[in-house]
Every structure is written in C-alpha cells, then in structure tokens.
Amino acid sequence: MTLERLVIRNAGQLVTLAGSSDAPKTGAGMSELGIIEGGGVAAEGGIIVAVGTDEEVERILRDRWGDPPWNATVLDAKRRVVMPGLVDPHTHLVFAGSREYELEMRLNGATYMEILQAGGGILSTTQATRAATEEELHQESTTRLDQFLLHGVTTVEAKSGYGLTTVEELKQLRVARWLNETHPVDVVSTFMGAHAIPSEYKTDPDGYVDLVVKEMIPRVAEEGLAEFCDVFCEAGVFSVEQSERILRTGAEYGLASKIHADEIEPLGGAELAARLGAVSADHLLKASDAGIRAMAEAGVVAVLLPGTAFFLMAPFARARDIIEAGVPVALSTDRNPGSSPTESMPIIMNLACLNMNMTPAEVITASTINAAHAIGRGRAIGSLEVGKQADLLIMDAPNVPYLQYHFGVNPVDVVVKKGKVAAAGGRRVE
Ligand SMILES: N=CN[C@@H](CCC(=O)O)C(=O)O
Numbered sequence: 001m002t003l004e005r006l007v008i009r010n011a012g013q014l015v016t017l018a019g020s021s022d023a024p025k026t027g028a029g030m031s032e033l034g035i036i037e038g039g040g041v042a043a044e045g046g047i048i049v050a051v052g053t054d055e056e057v058e059r060i061l062r063d064r065w066g067d068p069p070w071n072a073t074v075l076d077a078k079r080r081v082v083m084p085g086l087v088d089p090h091t092h093l094v095f096a097g098s099r100e101y102e103l104e105m106r107l108n109g110a111t112y113m114e115i116l117q118a119g120g121g122i123l124s125t126t127q128a129t130r131a132a133t134e135e136e137l138h139q140e141s142t143t144r145l146d147q148f149l150l151h152g153v154t155t156v157e158a159k160s161g162y163g164l165t166t167v168e169e170l171k172q173l174r175v176a177r178w179l180n181e182t183h184p185v186d187v188v189s190t191f192m193g194a195h196a197i198p199s200e201y202k203t204d205p206d207g208y209v210d211l212v213v214k215e216m217i218p219r220v221a222e223e224g225l226a227e228f229c230d231v232f233c234e235a236g237v238f239s240v241e242q243s244e245r246i247l248r249t250g251a252e253y254g255l256a257s258k259i260h261a262d263e264i265e266p267l268g269g270a271e272l273a274a275r276l277g278a279v280s281a282d283h284l285l286k287a288s289d290a291g292i293r294a295m296a297e298a299g300v301v302a303v304l305l306p307g308t309a310f311f312l313m314a315p316f317a318r319a320r321d322i323i324e325a326g327v328p329v330a331l332s333t334d335r336n337p338g339s340s341p342t343e344s345m346p347i348i349m350n351l352a353c354l355n356m357n358m359t360p361a362e363v364i365t366a367s368t369i370n371a372a373h374a375i376g377r378g379r380a381i382g383s384l385e386v387g388k389q390a391d392l393l394i395m396d397a398p399n400v401p402y403l404q405y406h407f408g409v410n411p412v413d414v415v416v417k418k419g420k421v422a423a424a425g426g427r428r429v430e
C-alpha cells in the first residue's frame, strides 16, 4: 500500500511557527512566526516530511521519493500564505437548538446572568439537548463542524455541559467521540458537568457538586470520554471552593484542568488556575493583575474569547497586559448558542486584532501553536514541522497582515487535513 503524498509549493509566505512544540510562545516570542518566503511543504501518510524553500523541499523529496513524477497531489499556493490549520481550544460544540431570542432580550436590557438565573440561557439549551437523540445531536454538530472546517479549523475542543445529569453528560460526550470518528476535524473532549446548576438542584448547589464529583467524573473517566475537566467558576454559578473541589477530583481521575475564569465578575478564577496548574484559564475579561501574574508563573495558557465579549457587548480581555506579563495567549470562538454563536475563527482573529490590540503575528500564534498547547496537542499540531500532522491551509492572502486587513470574509481557500484536501473554494471535498 502506498501512502498518500501531497506537495504544496510556491507559498508567498510559508508560516511555519517552528520551534515551540514543547512549550507555548510567550511575550515577544508570540511575534516570531518562522516565515519562509517562497516556501513549500510536503506530506506523506498524513505527516509532514519536508518544510523549507521550494528548492530545499524538492531536494528532500528527490532523496525520499526519487526523481519526479512522484504520484503526489501537487498544489500551487500562487504566492499566497500557507500556514498550519487553525486550532479552536474552547467550544461548546454539542448542543441542540439556538437562542436568538436572547439577543433581543439583551438588546432590551436583560443581562446574560439574569437570563440564566431566570431559567433561560444554558438551562434552556440543557432542556433542548436533553430532548435530542444522539443522532440528532450528531447531525446538528456535524453542520457546525463543517463550518469550522470551511473556516480553516482542523482541530476543536468540545465541552459537555448541556446535560447536567450523569446520563445526559455521558450522552453529549459520546456524541463528541462519535463526531471525532466521523468528521475530518479532530474533536478533543472536555467534561463540563459543572457548567450550570440544573433547576432540580437550584436549592441544593452543593448536592449538585457532590453528584459531579462522586458520580459524573468517575463515570467519564471509566469510559475514557474526556481528557479535560472544566468548571464555570462565576458568581452565582460555581464558587472558587466548589470549582477547586471539582477540578481536583477531575485531576485525581486523570482529567487535566481547564476553567471558565473571571468572565463576568473578578472572582479569582485566574488565581485558582495557577494554584491548580491548570492547562488553561479561559475568558479572563475581569482577571486581576495578581491572577495574571500567577498564571504567568504557573505557565497557564490564557484562552481569550473576543467573540463572547463582542456578542455580550462587554469590555474585551486585557490581551496586551496578559501578553506583557508573559502569559501564553490562545484564541478561540467559544462556539455556543448563547454568548458566541459563530464557527468563524477568522472573525475571532479580526476581533482580537482590532479590539484587543493583538498584532497580526500574535493572532496567528494564538490561533495555532498556542491553541494546540491549550489542549495538550503542542507536539502533534499547530506548526509546520517535519513529523507533525499535515493539517494546513492555503489562504487567500499574500501576507500575514493582509489576513487582519481584509476583514469579514472567509480568507481560507484550501484546507488540508492529515495530508488530504478536505475543503477547497468554500466547499468540503470528500
Ligand atoms: N460562560 C459559560 N459558558 C459559555 C456560554 C454557554 C451558553 O451560554 O450556552 C461560555 O463560555 O461563554
């Protein structure tokens, strides 16, 4: 059996992001993209086998495959940007329904938390998700994954958290596993039973924490359904103490910690993430200076979600302060039906640049190699280096800054997933 071969040549800018597979980029390092002008890349069996100038790649391939013709798919990048596939490290992918009516309520003055406390928000999506079959959830989520793919995302993290009973949380995670098996986009699962206090436990929140800790986490671990455990640590949802108990139990069962931290109130989620050595702390709109410093010391990745600030009409996270403090920053859509209903990482990247003052180069780092580290995949994806998975994009842009300049359109032309063309010209390729 011959392994599938792919060659991309004639990139105007080949954005490699090489050299950060062991640890995410921080500070000035976030601006180092390892660009090769006039570059090329080749893959065999889904793995990158050559990266360099076109001449270097040709030489490596002659050594490896002999004289051409090579029986390979050869793509001409036409002097455009070639870069790693985007990684989205924070989504609530698997759910049923939509919540457009809440946008109108918010425009009329209701807040996100008021809607949740009145039994709407996450709780209304929970009702819809409980009522859906696994097949229905798989179908709805496949449509979302298709959109992710067309917008250049080749790996997503997906959280549970719209089940809020043991059976329903396991159902969501099984759908995520099924999507990973059936869709070209890789799906990395996170258990987030602590996403909201379900109505049944409204008067007994600690009883719900008991259920998460004593029943849900052991079952999730037993079935091997998730790699990470996440908590919505927020005033009126899960306290710092409750969050700590849940995340420590998750860690005992082998689930690495993530946390929705300091999104609406400055509760101390960033400090907790640092104390626990969490892989990432996400949102951070209200993170304190001390929390940010502690994250830098502990090496916690900050996953910033500017789509959420934009859609909730809230002040954006302090990306500049966070980067300058030495915290590695990643970006994500936070795809969910309430606070960020988009699969477009390119739009998120535009928002990060124009509303959080991240440079075009930092935005690329945050959406590739640093995002890969935020889900424990830094050694496998997120950069174009020999031995890594051949997930890459040809963009309709002559250079990196152009990607943030020509906003509001989908800049992705070709998506290569594991060495095969998975989408081109805005359509999936089977
Ligand atoms: N903030 C908590 N969870 C999600 C929103 C989920 C929802 O509204 O359905 C978030 O990350 O923004």
Ligand SMILES: [Zn+2]
Pocket: 090, 091, 092, 260, 334, 336
């Ligand atoms: Zn979220």
